[in-house]
Amino acid sequence: MSDSRSPVDGARVLADLNALRGIGAYKTGVHKPTFSEPHMRSLEWLVQRLREAGLSTGIDGIGNVLGTSMKPGPKLLAGSHLESQNFAGWLDGPLGVVYALEAARVINPDSNTKGAVEVAAWCDEEGHFGSFLGSRSYVGDVTDADIDAARDRNSDRTMREALTEVGLAGRARAKAERGRHIGYLEAHIEQGQTLESGGLAIGVVTSIVGIWQYRITFTGEQNHAGTTLMEVRKDAGVALARFCVDIDDRFPKLSGPRTVWTTGRITLDPGAPSIIPGRAEMLFQIRDDDPAVIDRLEDLLRSMAAEVTAQGRCSVAVERVRTGAPALMAATFQHAIEAASLAFAGGRSIRMPSGAGHDAQILATIMPAGMLFVPSIGGVSHHWSENTGDADIVTGAQVFVEVCRRLLAQ
Numbered sequence: 407m408s409d410s411r412s413p414v415d416g417a418r419v420l421a422d423l424n425a426l427r428g429i430g431a432y433k434t435g436v437h438k439p440t441f442s443e444p445h446m447r448s449l450e451w452l453v454q455r456l457r458e459a460g461l462s463t464g465i466d467g468i469g470n471v472l473g474t475s476m477k478p479g480p481k482l483l484a485g486s487h488l489e490s491q492n493f494a495g496w497l498d499g500p501l502g503v504v505y506a507l508e509a510a511r512v513i514n515p516d517s518n519t520k521g522a523v524e525v526a527a528w529c530d531e532e533g534h535f536g537s538f539l540g541s542r543s544y545v546g547d548v549t550d551a552d553i554d555a556a557r558d559r560n561s562d563r564t565m566r567e568a569l570t571e572v573g574l575a576g577r578a579r580a581k582a583e584r585g586r587h588i589g590y591l592e593a594h595i596e597q598g599q600t601l602e603s604g605g606l607a608i609g610v611v612t613s614i615v616g617i618w619q620y621r622i623t624f625t626g627e628q629n630h631a632g633t634t635l636m637e638v639r640k641d642a643g644v645a646l647a648r649f650c651v652d653i654d655d656r657f658p659k660l661s662g663p664r665t666v667w668t669t670g671r672i673t674l675d676p677g678a679p680s681i682i683p684g685r686a687e688m689l690f691q692i693r694d695d696d697p698a699v700i701d702r703l704e705d706l707l708r709s710m711a712a713e714v715t716a717q718g719r720c721s722v723a724v725e726r727v728r729t730g731a732p733a734l735m736a737a738t739f740q741h742a743i744e745a746a747s748l749a750f751a752g753g754r755s756i757r758m759p760s761g762a763g764h765d766a767q768i769l770a771t772i773m774p775a776g777m778l779f780v781p782s783i784g785g786v787s788h789h790w791s792e793n794t795g796d797a798d799i800v801t802g803a804q805v806f807v808e809v810c811r812r813l814l815a816q
């Protein structure tokens with residue numbers, strides 16, 4: 407499986423990934439919530455491997471692991487995360503960390519390549535306590551008050567309690583040194599089926615989509631479910647259900663090729679079988695990498711709400727509660743990934759946006775950033791059965807290390 411032109415040790419990459427799968431194993435996947443015993447043991451495992459690779463490292467005050475190099479010349483930061491969703495897959499996170507580790511092992515001792523790869527495992531990318539707390543802490547976007555307020559969504563313990571339990575309380579948090587890195591590179595499983603269905607090996611990420619979220623509230627009239635005749639009802643629940651169907655009918659005409667939208671939560675008030683709902687609320691999300699598409703869809707949403715209100719039974723209010731900023735991946739990184747795919751994956755690559763969030767979108771706020779994807783079997787992720795073929799994992803590692811080499815040489 408190893409490519410004679412590549413100094414990457416494919417067997418070592420697979421062995422490392424399987425070692426991490428053995429910590430907190432669940433069926434063929436893992437269960438490693440943030441600050442759980444298997445998560446902490448995975449971080450300690452990484453610290454050992456990084457030290458063996460000649461990097462200075464430790465776990466910082468928010469659970470980030472950063473491995474830094476004394477080698478002179480440019481530095482490229484690379485990594486991903488080691489905690490998992492509950493009862494989830496073995497590659498979501500560890501793949502990018504192990505690729506970065508392998509890149510450091512191959513490139514840093516090589517006197518023919520100037521500069522070094524530095525390795526990061528960002529804490530809590532999966533959001534057990536917050537939103538990208540580890541990488542956001544590194545870029546200077548997390549205050550002590552944010553940490554005071556953070557709670558474990560699994561157990562409701564505070565983040566302060568968790569940090570104390572795992573022995574990280576009082577440790578300093580690592581902060582980005584401006585100008586130290588030429589950029590940040592992250593590899594990840596695709597978590598979709600674009601690569602597998604196209605027989606492709608590498609996804610060249612162009613952008614990470616922004617998420618726009620809306621609270622849409624329907625106000626009608628609460629009344630008795632037995633005595634109120636149908637023609638006089640002002641049923642907020644029915645208005646909401648019609649609105650959902652209407653969105654699916656009308657959005658496609660104005661959306662982009664990869665726009666997705668979801669009604670993730672519906673609440674009827676008061677929510678009893680014998681009461682006509684007087685109020686109904688839906689949380690609605692749109693994802694795209696083009697704010698112009700979102701503008702069009704938001705205008706449509708508001709005009710649809712106005713149409714329902716004008717009919718006189720229920721009034722509809724649309725409130726935007728989250729404004730997404732898509733993160734664009736650096737053109738130099740996209741070029742380097744394509745060139746490396748040509749050299750090590752037979753050119754079987756495709757440019758594509760990421761529909762899922764990643765730490766790269768946080769790092770992209772302070773330095774050039776790039777991402778590459780490897781195929782996910784059946785597009786499955788956030789489930790213990792998530793998997794990628796060994797050959798695809800090794801090809802991805804070869805491409806990844808070559809991308810690092812090219813970026814450092816520029």
Ligand SMILES: [Zn+2]
Pocket residue numbers: 487498499531594
């Ligand atoms: Zn991930």
